[in-house]
Amino acid sequence: MSRHLGMIKKAARKEEVELDLISYNRVTFETNGKDTMAMIRGVGEKEGEKVEVSKYGVLFFRTTGKHWEEVNLIINSIPSCAKATEGRVGPVIVDPIVESGKPDMACKAWQMVKLSRVGIPVPKTVYGSLGYLFDCMGTIINNQETITKKQTRSKFQFPVILKGSGGDRGTRVFKANSMADLEKLTKELRRSEIKEGKRYMLEEYIENKGDFRVLVLGDRVLGVMKRTAGGKDFRNNYSMGGKVEVADLPEEIKKMAVEAARACGLMVAGVDVMPRNRDKSQEIRTKNEEGKMSEKREDYVVLEVNKGPQFSGFMKATGIDVPREIVRFLAGLGKV
Numbered sequence: 315m316s317r318h319l320g321m322i323k324k325a326a327r328k329e330e331v332e333l334d335l336i337s338y339n340r341v342t343f344e345t346n347g348k349d350t351m352a353m354i355r356g357v358g359e360k361e362g363e364k365v366e367v368s369k370y371g372v373l374f375f376r377t378t379g380k381h382w383e384e385v386n387l388i389i390n391s392i393p394s395c396a397k398a399t400e401g402r403v404g405p406v407i408v409d410p411i412v413e414s415g416k417p418d419m420a421c422k423a424w425q426m427v428k429l430s431r432v433g434i435p436v437p438k439t440v441y442g443s444l445g446y447l448f449d450c451m452g453t454i455i456n457n458q459e460t461i462t463k464k465q466t467r468s469k470f471q472f473p474v475i476l477k478g479s480g481g482d483r484g485t486r487v488f489k490a491n492s493m494a495d496l497e498k499l500t501k502e503l504r505r506s507e508i509k510e511g512k513r514y515m516l517e518e519y520i521e522n523k524g525d526f527r528v529l530v531l532g533d534r535v536l537g538v539m540k541r542t543a544g545g546k547d548f549r550n551n552y553s554m555g556g557k558v559e560v561a562d563l564p565e566e567i568k569k570m571a572v573e574a575a576r577a578c579g580l581m582v583a584g585v586d587v588m589p590r591n592r593d594k595s596q597e598i599r600t601k602n603e604e605g606k607m608s609e610k611r612e613d614y615v616v617l618e619v620n621k622g623p624q625f626s627g628f629m630k631a632t633g634i635d636v637p638r639e640i641v642r643f644l645a646g647l648g649k650v
């Protein structure tokens with residue numbers, strides 16, 4: 315059991331909410347004609363007893379990762395997969411994206427497409443094989459060397475970000491300061507791309523003094539923290555040594571974070587938002603003349619929307635009891 319799951323279990327006991335933490339190792343089924351369905355073993359009062367997944371009021375898939383086979387077995391065993399709406403039959407599925415049964419919809423690449431289509435600002439992004447991304451950047455740089463100062467330059471200038479479509483906590487995010495850096499990364503990551511079928515995205519690098527993690531539960535924002543890179547690392551992630559502090563954002567930007575989570579099919583989400591500091595010639599900054607943060611959506615980008623976000627750093631920064639809030643939120647869904 316992970317530390318975060320242990321904290322959620324403890325919070326459930328305090329809130330007197332019945333909660334079973336179930337490992338994917340406990341998912342099983344036995345063929346029985348039309349009554350064949352996935353069961354959870356070893357959860358009942360008797361040792362070895364199997365329980366139907368439909369007996370639960372809420373099914374919260376905190377992580378899915380490499381377990382989409384088990385996820386699909388569970389979802390397809392529920393007579394009527396239900397969302398948190400009136401007239402539902404069966405458990406509420408959290409998160410809604412899980413009901414799709416499509417692993418690709420949990421990837422960062424899919425998120426960029428989805429967010430862009432619904433009008434939520436994201437970093438300039440190109441998706442493809444490592445070889446294609448390297449060639450693409452080379453073409454951009456060669457073209458920029460021939461343009462005049464009056465012509466618009468591409469958003470892709472070094473440094474750039476190379477980000478894996480999968481991965482979390484900044485583990486597959488890299489920064490390249492030159493074509494030589496990008497070539498080195500391409501060679502180092504090529505093996506995993508071929509062997510594991512991993513894909514990458516080329517993203518514009520946005521100069522920043524940190525970003526914001528917005529924790530979303532359903533249609534509300536639980537809180538906001540600012541993350542700032544620590545040491546020489548460019549990543550602001552707390553798990554990568556970043557510093558955290560309590561913060562806030564304008565209501566319009568917090569509303570955008572909720573919309574981003576909803577667009578990505580997530581009810582429990584960590585939405586990463588970064589101010590887009592425009593270049594000096596445009597004289598547009600994140601803060602206006604009074605020192606207040608801009609309320610314009612175009613002055614920010616959503617970097618990504620995280621499913622089952624880690625919350626140790628968030629609790630440290632904000633003092634909010636996240637496990638308790640998650641338990642209360644899930645319990646509330648079961649009463650709809």
